[in-house]
Amino acid sequence: MLFDSTVRREVARSFGATLVVILTIVITMMLIRTLGQAANGLAAPEDVVLLLGYTALQHIPTMLALSLFIAVVVSLGRMYRDSEMVIWFSSGIGLARIVAPVLRMAWPVLLVVGVLLLFVWPWANRSGTELRQRYEQRSDLSRVAPGVFQTSRDGNRVFFVDRASHEGSDGHNVFILTRKGEVESVTAARSGRLEMLGDDRMLVLESGQRNEVNSSTHTHTLASFDSYRVLADDGSVRRATERPAKTLATLELMRQPTPRNQGELAWRFGLLLAAGNLVLLGVGLAATNPRRASNWNLLFALMAFIVYFNMINLSQAWIGAERVGMGPMMLLLHGGAFSMALLLIWWRDYGKAMMAGARGHRAAAGGSAA
Secondary structure: OOOHHHHHHHHHHHHHHHHHHHHHHHHHHHHHHHHHHHHHHOHHHHHHHHHHHHHHHHHHHHHHHHHHHHHHHHHHHHHOOHHHHHHHHOOOOOOOOHHHHHHHHHHHEEEEHHHHHHHHHHHHHHHHHHHHHHOOOOOOOOOOOOOOEEEEOOOOOEEEEEEEEOOOOOEEEEEEEEOOOOOEEEEEEEEEEEEOOOEEEEEEEEEEEOOOOOOOOOOOEEEEEEEEEEEOOHHHOOOOOOOHHHHOOHHHHHHOHHHHHHHHHHHHHHHHHHHHHHHHHHHHHHHOOOOOOOOOOHHHHHHHHHHHHHHHHHHHHHOOOOOOHHHHHHHHHHHHHHHHHHHHHEEEEEEEHHHHHHHHHHHHHHHHOO
């Protein structure tokens, strides 16, 4: 039918343009943040592209849902402003009739959002976390690039290596500045290497000297050494901690229904349900008066998306803290949004007509009484 194809074409065109704009903005922001992490020593410079890819995969479901919502509001809003909707309404087509072609266009996007949330989201989070942890678990000396000053993870030491071996475990002309309270020490050595002592990494310096200054007592200590050992990386820091819920597969979360895992499940399924509810909300929120050159409907739509998305995050926190159950929260939040969307569409179709009819009956009753 001409009506169905027209609506699908308009929404699809607007969805493509909106998605390109949002992707460009978000990926640019993520690139700047990832480069900042690499510059601050929180990520390996050679892993910037991988980290950017994993981060983009994590945000694509939200961007798809937002793009689809905006596309519905913008495309139908344009049809209202150009009086196309007046023509369709006068031919007997109501606003509820628009839901079917919009959903036929939106279901492939919703399917992609579901696949990304249930399968790709945990994999991308797990891969990005492992990439950062592998870099953080490297010793302070192994993270130092030749000719570059590097601060340790705790911020108490500054390293400088003139030359390093290809394996990254040996360095030449090593300089270490250490601060512990009021004591500051400068250690310089001709060479240094890393050795494992149980679970700990030891930095072995050879042929150097250590100058220590106490700022409170103003005492200086100078010592030369042929070999000097210092703890470079504590094994207890490198041991794997509990995996975050966002890195666990969906089936694993279902097998272990702890409050933390249920909160993560509520977020994943909640965003998928929200993407569908937002499509219905967009149909009702797109209505505008063609005589008013304003975009208030788009502003209200964006506010509705922000409130809905924040409520999803809030529900995850409440479920994780055992303040509310997963089932009641999902029913209240997403069932309420679904009911509100249907009520808004019904109001656009029949509510105003019923109010106009009631006013006409009252006016007629007043005229007959007179």
